[in-house]
Amino acid sequence: xxxxxxxxxxISAPYDVLYCDLWGCLHNGKALFPEAVAALQxxxxxxxxxxxxxxxxxxxxSVKKRLDQMGLPEDAYDAIxxxxxxxxxxxxxxxxxxxxxxxGPGKDEDLFAIIPDWLQDQPPIERVELDEAEGIICxxxxxxxxxxxxxxxxxxxxxxxxxxxxxxANPDLMVDFGETRIPCAGALAELYAEMGxxxxxxxxxxxxxxxxxxxxxxxxxxxxxxxxxxxxxDGVRTDIRGAQAEGIDALFVTGGLEATRxxxxxxxxxxxxxxxxxxxxxxxxxxAIGRLR
Numbered sequence: 658x659x660x661x662x663x664x665x666x667x668i669s670a671p672y673d674v675l676y677c678d679l680w681g682c683l684h685n686g687k688a689l690f691p692e693a694v695a696a697l698q699x700x701x702x703x704x705x706x707x708x709x710x711x712x713x714x715x716x717x718x719s720v721k722k723r724l725d726q727m728g729l730p731e732d733a734y735d736a737i738x739x740x741x742x743x744x745x746x747x748x749x750x751x752x753x754x755x756x757x758x759x760x761g762p763g764k765d766e767d768l769f770a771i772i773p774d775w776l777q778d779q780p781p782i783e784r785v786e787l788d789e790a791e792g793i794i795c796x797x798x799x800x801x802x803x804x805x806x807x808x809x810x811x812x813x814x815x816x817x818x819x820x821x822x823x824x825x826a827n828p829d830l831m832v833d834f835g836e837t838r839i840p841c842a843g844a845l846a847e848l849y850a851e852m853g854x855x856x857x858x859x860x861x862x863x864x865x866x867x868x869x870x871x872x873x874x875x876x877x878x879x880x881x882x883x884x885x886x887x888x889x890x891d892g893v894r895t896d897i898r899g900a901q902a903e904g905i906d907a908l909f910v911t912g913g914l915e916a917t918r919x920x921x922x923x924x925x926x927x928x929x930x931x932x933x934x935x936x937x938x939x940x941x942x943x944x945a946i947g948r949l950r
Contacts, residue, residue, distance in 0.1 A: 816854060888900035898940070909945040
């Protein structure tokens, strides 16, 4: 049975590390949630380590720049593990070839521009049009506010017929940008896979991003058993299923993507509705909370 809690502080004592999601937990794409920021600061103040684990299809450098712009204090976290970083490693190592069609907006340019030192010796990636490509790297729709995955069906049919592998840099199906819900790379990857295309994914719930987080901690001289780690997220198919697969406890933030399922008060989800829905989805987070605080 999932335990419904009022604050992170209630249950944080047994944990040394948080893997905390960003969109829907710490911010809504436009503004930070002050209570969530304070909760992370309090966890670190008692000696805990916070890894911001995001399915953002960009490198940690770009993620940090955006968080700085939003005003996130640096004492709220220790490190960033981004899906874009995990994807970049596979891309540069040639997982989908060297000539790639980049499906995504220009804001994801850092995947190609900011190369880690240890990957500088890899042959360069050439971005080409779809008809010349050996593979696809998908970071989202070209126009995430006006397009849907169906707009790409024709191009995907051509790509699938040619046997192109897609590297998906963000397994999320959608995120809430303020009050607007927009599609992510995961929705495009889902359609491509349904059409018979090969897709490789690197963010939550898939192993590469968790390997990345462990490596980041190891670089800091830190190593933890799974029972010392708590994953926090609002994405059931990403954050919660990923935590279950990794054997770590999860705190499900119900007031994010699934906010409308659990009653009128987003900050105080109805326990009966929550338990019934989690059972129907075969989900077993140890804890749940309306908003991270």
